[in-house]
Amino acid sequence: MPLAPDTIAEIERIRAALPNTRSALLPALKAAQREQGWLPRETMAEVAERLDLDPNAAYMLATFYTMLHTEPVGHYHLEVCRSLPCYLLGCDAVIEALKERLGVELGEVSADGLFSVQIGECLGDCPHAPMMRVNDDYVGPLAPDTIGELLEILRARAGERVRGLAADPADGPPPNEGPLHYSNAIDARPLSTVRE
Amino acid sequence: MSDVTPQTTGAGQGDDWSLFRNRQVPQMVRLDVALEHGAYQGLKKALAEYTPEQVTQIVIDASLLGRGGAGFPAGRKWSFIPKAPGQKYLTVNADESEPGTFSNRELMETDPHQLIEGIALCCYAVGISQAFIYIRGEYVYAADQLDRAIAEARAGGYLGPNILGSDYSLEVFVFRGAGAYICGEESALLESIEGNRPMPRSRPPFPAVVGLYGRPTVINNVETICNVPRIVFKGADWYKTLGTPTSPGTKVYSISGHVRRPGNYELPLGTTLRELIYEHAGGVPGDRAVKAVLPSGAAAPWIPGDQLDLPLDYDNPKKVGTILGSASVIVMDETVSIPHATLRLTEFFRHESCGKCTPCREGTMWLEKTMERICAGEGVPGDLDLLIDVCSKINGRVLCALGDFAVSPIQSSLKFFRHEYEALIPGLAPVREPELVAADK
Ligand SMILES: Cc1cc2nc3c(=O)[nH]c(=O)nc-3n(C[C@H](O)[C@H](O)[C@H](O)COP(=O)(O)O)c2cc1C
Ligand code: FES
Numbered sequence: 001m002p003l004a005p006d007t008i009a010e011i012e013r014i015r016a017a018l019p020n021t022r023s024a025l026l027p028a029l030k031a032a033q034r035e036q037g038w039l040p041r042e043t044m045a046e047v048a049e050r051l052d053l054d055p056n057a058a059y060m061l062a063t064f065y066t067m068l069h070t071e072p073v074g075h076y077h078l079e080v081c082r083s084l085p086c087y088l089l090g091c092d093a094v095i096e097a098l099k100e101r102l103g104v105e106l107g108e109v110s111a112d113g114l115f116s117v118q119i120g121e122c123l124g125d126c127p128h129a130p131m132m133r134v135n136d137d138y139v140g141p142l143a144p145d146t147i148g149e150l151l152e153i154l155r156a157r158a159g160e161r162v163r164g165l166a167a168d169p170a171d172g173p174p175p176n177e178g179p180l181h182y183s184n185a186i187d188a189r190p191l192s193t194v195r196e
Numbered sequence: 197m198s199d200v201t202p203q204t205t206g207a208g209q210g211d212d213w214s215l216f217r218n219r220q221v222p223q224m225v226r227l228d229v230a231l232e233h234g235a236y237q238g239l240k241k242a243l244a245e246y247t248p249e250q251v252t253q254i255v256i257d258a259s260l261l262g263r264g265g266a267g268f269p270a271g272r273k274w275s276f277i278p279k280a281p282g283q284k285y286l287t288v289n290a291d292e293s294e295p296g297t298f299s300n301r302e303l304m305e306t307d308p309h310q311l312i313e314g315i316a317l318c319c320y321a322v323g324i325s326q327a328f329i330y331i332r333g334e335y336v337y338a339a340d341q342l343d344r345a346i347a348e349a350r351a352g353g354y355l356g357p358n359i360l361g362s363d364y365s366l367e368v369f370v371f372r373g374a375g376a377y378i379c380g381e382e383s384a385l386l387e388s389i390e391g392n393r394p395m396p397r398s399r400p401p402f403p404a405v406v407g408l409y410g411r412p413t414v415i416n417n418v419e420t421i422c423n424v425p426r427i428v429f430k431g432a433d434w435y436k437t438l439g440t441p442t443s444p445g446t447k448v449y450s451i452s453g454h455v456r457r458p459g460n461y462e463l464p465l466g467t468t469l470r471e472l473i474y475e476h477a478g479g480v481p482g483d484r485a486v487k488a489v490l491p492s493g494a495a496a497p498w499i500p501g502d503q504l505d506l507p508l509d510y511d512n513p514k515k516v517g518t519i520l521g522s523a524s525v526i527v528m529d530e531t532v533s534i535p536h537a538t539l540r541l542t543e544f545f546r547h548e549s550c551g552k553c554t555p556c557r558e559g560t561m562w563l564e565k566t567m568e569r570i571c572a573g574e575g576v577p578g579d580l581d582l583l584i585d586v587c588s589k590i591n592g593r594v595l596c597a598l599g600d601f602a603v604s605p606i607q608s609s610l611k612f613f614r615h616e617y618e619a620l621i622p623g624l625a626p627v628r629e630p631e632l633v634a635a636d637k
Contacts, residue, residue, distance in 0.1 A: 017369060019326065020409060022391035026374060030333070053391075060393050066375035067333045079334075083295040084494065084540045085452040085526055121377065121544055122295035122493075123334050126452035126526075127459045136336040163336070173337075184305075184337040190219050191302045192459025195481055 003046055007035045011050055021051050026061055029068060038069040066120065074109045074116035075162065076154055079133040080142075083122035089141070091130035095119060097144035101151055114158055115151070127193045128183040136163035137173040138184040141193065146179035153180045213426045214446060215419070216462045219306040225341050227348040230309035236354050238425035239316050243362050246428075251321035255424060257432035259444050264289055264380075264417030265492065265521045267510045270424075274322050276404040277412045284324045285408045287389065288315060290331040290338075290418045291373060291380035294493035295544060297524035299448035299460050300418035304331070304338040307422075308345035312368065314421035316355065317428055319366050322414055326367050329418075330385050333374040342370045377548035381596045382415040384550065395552040396596035419448055439465035443509035447523050451477045454484070454529040466512075470504040473527060484529040488612065492521025494541045495601035497608040501530075518608075534613040535620055538605050539567045545602035556599035559590040563606060575621035580610065 003011075010031045015024040028047045033039050044058040062068040069077075080095050098117055102110045109116045123138065125131045131140025134154070142150070163173060173182035183191075223229045230236075242251050256271030277284055288311070292300040304311060315327050331339045346368050350356040357365045371389050378384045379394045386408050388394035407413020423445060427435045436444045443465040449472055452458045456478030463472065469489060473479065480486060486501035491508065497518040499506060506512055513520050528537060546560040563586055569575050587603035594600065610617065618624040 020390065023371075023389055025391040026388065027372065030372065030374060057391070061374075061391070064376060064393050065333070065373070068374050082540070083544060084490070084537060085296050085458075087537070087540050088453045088526075088528060088532065120375070121547065122293065122297070124292055124298040124301045124332070126296055126298055126450070129452065129458075133334060138337075190216075190306075190459060191298060192457055194478070195456050195458070 001036060001040075001043070003032055003043070003050075004035055007031050008050070011047070015051065022053060022057070024051055025053060025057060026065075029058060029061060033068060037075075038072050066118075071107070072109060072116075073118075075114045075158055076116075076134055078115060078117045079120035079123070080117065081121065081123050081125075081129070081131055081133075082119045083126075085122065085126035086129040086131060089129040090144075091142075093144045094130050094132075094142045094147065097147045098151075101148050114155060125183055125191075127191055128181070131183060137182050139181060140183050141181070143179070150179045153177050213430060214462050215303060215310065215422050215426075215448065216306070216460070218310075219302065221306075224307050224309065225345050225348075227309070227345070227352045227354075230307075230345075235309040236313050236425075238427075238429035239313050239320075239354065240360065242317055242320060242428050243360055243364065248321045248323060251317060251428060254428055254432050255321070258427045258435040259432075259442075260420065260423055260427060260435070261443065261445075261510055262417055263419035263423075263447065263522070265294075265495070265519075267520065270416060270420050273404065273416070274318065274414055276402075277322050277414060278405070279323075281323075283326070283409075283411045284322060285411060285413045286315060286319050286322070286324050286327040287382075287385060287408060287413060287415050288327065288329045288418055288421055289380060289382065289385060289415055290329050290335070291377075291385060292335070292418070293332055293377040293380050293548075294495060294522050294524055295541070296452050296490065296493040296526040297450055297522050298452075299450045299522075299524070301335055301338055302460050303418055303422050303448070304335070305341055308338075308341045309349065310422050310425060311342070311418060312345055312349050312355065314424040315368055316359065316366055317424045318414065318416065318421060320364055324414070325365055327369070328389060328408070329368065329370045330379065330389060331370060331372055332379070333372050336372075339370050339372050346370065376550075377544075378550040378596075378598060381598065384596070385415065386413065393550075395550045396598075398595055440507070440509050440511075442511055447508070447520075449476075449508065450522075450524040451527065452525070453527040454480050454486075454532075455527050456481055466507045466509040468504065469499065469506050469508060469525070472508065472525060473504065477527075480527065480529050482529075484531065486527055487530045487532055488528050488534070488609075490526040490528075490605075491518055491523070493524040493526065494544055494605060495597075496521045497604045498612065500612045534609050534616045535567070535571050538609045539564075539571050541605040542567045542602065545598065549598060549602070553593075553595045553599070555590045555593045556595075556602065559586050559599065560602050562586050563590075563602065567606070570617060570620055573620055573622065575617075575624075577621060577623045579621060580614070580617055580624075583610065 011028040014027045045055040048055045048058040125138045128140030130142050260270045261267040379388045383397035384394040403413045439445045448462045461476045489499045546564040549556045549560045551557045590599045
């Protein structure tokens with residue numbers, strides 16, 4: 001699928017703002033992924049070509065960075081943190097609960113195309129451990145017994161604004177609901193939790 | 197000792213000059229709100245009263261130490277940049293990917309103009325007209341705040357051409373990463389901005405001489421730069437009334453793991469670990485004992501739970517074989533299995549090793565394999581010596597500090613908790629009396 005005109009305009013804007021064309025490659029790949037959800041080879045090649053670079057230059061970045069996807073992901077891409085602070089607060093049980101509820105292994109997309117799960121390293125939100133990234137937003141603290149309900153809420157909202165995909169508002173995460181706590185919401189300041 | 201407290205609200209009020217003074221103020225991203233709360237006073241003062249050299253001198257006199265890990269004096273770093281005219285760059289390191297570290301995020305999200313003012317002051321001092329903020333890709337909200345704040349600052353004349361009517365001009369670009377811990381390493385960060393695979397460069401030459409696009413480049417952490425406006429505005433002598441004589445100022449301590457109130461606490465440098473854990477972070481849930489503390493995320497040697505009176509500044513941790521680093525304190529209580537926690541850290545480093553140098557790439561893989569089998573109860577008696585041997589072959593033989601970081605959890609956990617490893621290895625586990633085994637059943 002060729003890039004949409006908006007994405008091309010965004011790539012040109014980035015290119016003009018940077019001192020060096022090659023520097024625009026990573027932001028351009030991210031813009032392309034934002035539109036298409038992931039980076040098929042043809043898309044990588046198109047981005048590289050727009051910037052007068054070898055397609056291999058794009059492939060080299062796409063295979064290095066964890067946020068660039070060379071395989072399809074779900075409408076909601078869940079990156080569950082597994083680093084030490086989240087581990088100490090029980091992230092392994094959350095990861096197991098997610099896989100079981102969705103019937104997927106890590107790296108797979110659920111049958112309805114809505115969810116994919118990946119494990120990630122510390123996302124800088126340890127006060128809300130265990131936590132995960134849902135596209136552009138942070139959600140936590142998580143618990144295995146509320147994961148099902150949380151997924152239901154996301155499912156019900158799949159038609160609404162979802163940050164991190166094309167045509168989303170940039171002004172913060174959607175409102176909290178039930179066990180779905182967006183910890184990067186403006187009302188989550190200061191960045192802390194109280195635990196007993 | 198200081199007039200800085202972490203929980204303060206409402207700002208520029210009285211003597212509150214903490215970095216977090218505005219953390220509860222809504223809409224600090226807006227220029228009008230930021231100005232109401234004292235933003236850009238340091239920049240105005242510098243442009244009206246100080247030459248660039250004087251600004252650098254103030255930062256040198258304040259002994260501001262780099263907050264990103266190594267603690268290198270910021271003013272001295274700036275003074276290494278060649279004075280000759282020509283393109284130079286500032287890149288602010290906002291990659292913040294060390295496990296347990298989340299202070300830069302809150303600084304950027306809650307008061308983006310403080311960082312922008314610091315950038316403008318640094319660039320004025322060094323003669324830089326283009327700055328980058330390299331922010332980890334997952335910090336979408338913080339990056340959006342910065343983009344918006346930069347646009348408003350530019351429209352208000354605090355950035356862009358001829359800042360506040362002077363002949364000094366500056367552009368700031370927010371460069372968003374895409375998920376890679378190695379990008380926090382300063383030379384890998386430059387490679388990432390240049391559009392290459394982010395692998396560290398061998399040094400020398402250092403970035404101060406050959407940095408971004410081959411030009412002299414300053415690289416400083418977000419918190420380092422956020423300290424600059426108040427230092428310039430209030431002066432070096434004021435700054436040195438905070439903290440200790442050799443570690444002046446405050447530090448944002450990020451505390452996580454087994455504490456009741458995890459979060460960011462801005463406290464004078466030299467605050468003890470005990471005060472941080474018990475007075476600020478509310479102690480350990482269930483009042484359990486602290487087994488060990490990681491003072492700087494995954495990277496630095498550990499502090500055992502019986503040494504909590506250690507002052508957290510740039511000197512004292514060195515006396516017990518560790519460093520303050522990024523002051524991201526992870527607390528582990530008595531219930532934690534040390535080998536399993538260590539395995540988590542080893543897996544992190546194996547995953548994040550960029551693969552450029554062999555000792556780190558291969559070494560972290562072998563460390564992980566060995567740790568995995570020990571934790572699975574399948575270790576063999578020689579495994580602990582093997583771990584020590586592999587560590588010694590990584591340490592100091594790598595291009596960047598990631599490899600050195602990777603060995604420190606294994607070395608320090610073996611130093612303090614060797615018995616926990618031995619208990620997992622068949623053949624090393626202490627032979628138990630038959631009646632004790634029977635009593636367990
Ligand atoms: C593997 C690795 C990761 C690093 N990550 C960061 C980081 O996320 N943020 C940071 O400021 N410094 C990080 N550093 C340290 C930087 O290389 C550099 O020393 C620092 O940004 C300099 O800024 P400062 O002098 O203001 O502390 C890292 C170093 C290594 C070796
Ligand atoms: S360890 Fe999970 S967010 Fe930091």
